[in-house]
Amino acid sequence: MTVAADSPAKPSRRRGAALEQAIYEAVFAQLKSVGYAELTMEGVAAAAGTGKAALYRRWPGREALVLDALSSTLPRPEQIPLGDDVRENILTVLRCLRDALETTYGAVFQQVKSSTSIGLHTMVRDRVSDPCREMILRSLQRGVAAGTLRPGADGVMTATVGPAMLVHRSLTEGPAVSDDFLVAVVDEVIMPAVRA
Known part of the structure; x- marks a missing residue:
């Protein structure tokens, strides 16, 4: 039997990196739409346009799938090169954290807030929160050593202020945090508190 020339072509199945990316985006x-508690392998497979067997061949369950999606997607703050300008360093780190929120549509941090998954909490802490802080x-320690920041300005609490404000803003108003907000956090809150 021949196929008519004007018949629509059958869509090709995604494989490899293209399928993996579609699965991560579906996760x-x-x-974002149903939350971690209601996330299922079947729901992810349907959203990614693939069969659930394709998911189970690689991941034993939803936690492993979510953790792998996070690992492949979240930026690595520790790879940011630090310069001599404390203000610019802090702003760059906050932008990296903002990018992590936006990359996952804010879904990850929303779910960490309510999830009981130890693995999910650990992944976000180890890959994003702790490295940013x-x-x-x-x-801050470099600034204190150089004398551009006041003695004692290099405490853990001070280092937590910017990330805490950014995550709070994302959780309450959505993951699209403007650069103006980040600049205001640095210029109006952090730098006045630490300058020599």
């Missing part, structure tokens, strides 16, 4: 979309802390 974050499902987290450590990068800011290191920059």
